[in-house]
Amino acid sequence: MFLYFLTLVLMVMGLYCLIAKKNIVKKIIGIVIMEYSINLFLILIGYKKDGIAPILLKNVSVEELTSRGVDPLPQALVLTSIVIGLGTLALMVAICLRIYEKYKTFDMSKINKLKG
Amino acid sequence: MGIILLILIAIMIIGSIVAIETKNLLSSVISCGVVGFCLSIVFLMLGAPDIAITQVVVEILILVILIRATITTDNTAIEGARDTFPYVSSLIFFGLFLIFSWFALQELPRFGEPLMRVSREYLKTGAAKTGATNIVTSVLLDFRGYDTVGEATVLFTSIIGAFVILRRKGRKEKSEADSEKFGILEDDDIKDSFEGF
Known part of the structure; x- marks a missing residue:
């Protein structure tokens, strides 16, 4: 239970970085940290005590895998989520570099050409 | 552990x-x-x-x-007057969030005892049904293959987006300089090229 709470603390810190920091690269780092914490939370939920990895090795029978193996479903979905995180990070950094080219700064408060 | x-x-x-x-x-x-x-x-x-x-x-x-x-x-630190509003509001919100999440986490299954209603079936029959010894792979590529197709779509879209944003040149307006550069012949050019014969 305490481990779950610690991952949520990590997520809140990423959210704080996303909201309160002015530097765009810091905001991206905040998003990355949130991503890490959510992935960790999902994997922690699927863990079984004294569990083995869900791989059918030579010395593991199907019955033993069924009774002792950890949950494979969140693992498959988190695998998807990690790779998607990389793609979105590439998109964010591309936008960030374009903004830097135009304004010569990463400061959010100076990027105000479209301010109403 | x-x-x-x-x-x-x-x-x-x-x-x-x-x-x-x-x-x-x-x-x-x-x-x-x-x-x-x-x-x-x-x-x-x-x-x-x-x-x-x-x-x-x-x-x-x-x-x-x-x-x-x-x-x-230029990675110098950003200095300047700090707004207090985002700090105060985010701290209040995060405190409330953590308090409520502490109560919500009590309802989850305890650490080390997952529910595994669907995945027990995967573990039991995955190797026989799909032929993959790694059950994660069999879930990823067989039982939930459409999820993987969606993942590939999202990845493709984001990479195309990054490529479009980072591209140096867009499509140019057609003008004199361009037509010369790209080899499109104007009337004079055609005349010149025929004079050679």
């Missing part, structure tokens, strides 16, 4: 504090890398070797991309 996990997650939290609060952008990126590699070790301990491998590879790529964003740019 539990204590080692606790220590690793504490290291992750310390690394993220350093990443958030340090002034230099490059050291902030490196601290973010500390968080990612600790996460990979935690995955390895929780019985998820596939995800640990993927996390290491993706973490290296994330570091390369973020260092590309910081190393050629």
Whole structure:
């Protein structure tokens, strides 16, 4: 239970970085940290005590895998989520570099050409 | 086991504090890398070797991309008057969020005792049905194949978006200089080329 709470603390810190920091690269780092914490939370939920990895090795029978193996479903979905995180990070950094080219700064408060 | 996990997650939290609060952008990126590699070790301990491998590879790529964003740019610290409103409002919100999440987490299954209603079936019949000894792979590519197709679509879209944003030149207006450059012949050019015969 305490481990779950610690991952949520990590997520809140990423959210704080996303909201309160002015530097765009810091905001991206905040998003990355949130991503890490959510992935960790999902994997922690699927863990079984004294569990083995869900791989059918030579010395593991199907019955033993069924009774002792950890949950494979969140693992498959988190695998998807990690790779998607990389793609979105590439998109964010591309936008960030374009903004830097135009304004010569990463400061959010100076990027105000479209301010109403 | 539990204590080692606790220590690793504490290291992750310390690394993220350093990443958030340090002034230099490059050291902030490196601290973010500390968080990612600790996460990979935690995955390895929780019985998820596939995800640990993927996390290491993706973490290296994330570091390369973020260092590309910081190393050629002006990474001096941003100074200036701080607004108090985002700090105060976010601190109040996060306190409330953590209090409520503490009560919500009591309702979840305890750590080490997952529900596994669907996945017990996967573990029991996955190897016989799909022929894959790695059950994660059989879930990813067989039982939930449409999810993987969607993932490939999202990845493709985001990479196309990054490519379009980073591209130097868009399509040019057609003008005199362009037609000469691209080899489109004007009337005079055609005349000149026929004079040779």
